[in-house]
Amino acid sequence: MGTPLESREAQVAEVLDRLYDEYPDATISLTYSNRLELLVAVVLSAQCTDERVNEVTEDLFEKYTSAADYAAADVDELADDIYGITFHNNKAGYLQSMGERLVAEHDGEVPDTMDALTDLSGVGRKTANVVLQHGHDVVEGIVVDTHVQRLARRLGLTTEESPERIETDLMDVVPEDDWQQLTHLLISHGRGVCDARNPDCEACVLEEICPSSKLDSDVDLASGETWG
Structure with missing residues (x-):
C-alpha cells in the first residue's frame, strides 16, 4: 500500500498537483446552454449517469424552454419525457414543483444563493x-x-462519512481556489481509474501516496470495504 504524507494539507497539495497534471481538461460533463438547463440536468443526474442525462435532455430541452413550461407540465407526461432517468416519476414531480416556485418567487430565473436554491424541490x-x-x-x-x-x-x-461533513472537512484543508476543480479532478479519476469495485491501482498516479492502495492489500483502509 502507499504511504500518505505527514499532514492532510500536504496530502491534499500532492493529490491536487498530480491530478492537475493527469487531467488538465477536467470539467463538468453535463450538457446545457443556460442556467435552467444546468439546474434541470443536475437534478436529473442524481443516482444517474451524466451520459444518460445528456441523452434524455437533448429532446427535453427542446420541449421545455422555460421555468413556466415545467410549471405548466402534466407530471405524467413529464415523467414519460424523462423516462430512462433513475427515479423518473419522482424527478418529474421535482421539476414541475421547481418550475412553479421559480415562476412564483424568482420571475422564472434560477436564483444565485444557496438558501434559495436548496428551497427548490429536488x-x-x-x-x-x-x-x-x-x-x-x-x-x-x-x-x-x-x-x-x-x-x-x-x-x-x-x-468523515456523510457528504455534508466531508465537504466541511475538505474545505478546511483544500485551498479555496481549488474547491471547484477538486471535484472535477476526483470525478475524472474515479471514473477512469479508481472505481468503486475494482480500482486500477497499478495505473494510478496516486498509488504511492494512497493509504488504500490494494497492491499489497485487498482491503480499502478508508472505508473498510474489501475489493476482492
Missing part, C-alpha cells in the same frame, strides 16, 4: 453548489458526489 447542497459554480460563477463550497466521497476517504483526505 435540490440539495450538492446540486446547489454545481449550479452556483457553473451557472453563476459563485464558489461557496465543494461538490461532494459519490466519486468525491469515495476518493476523498480512500486517499486519506478525510475520515
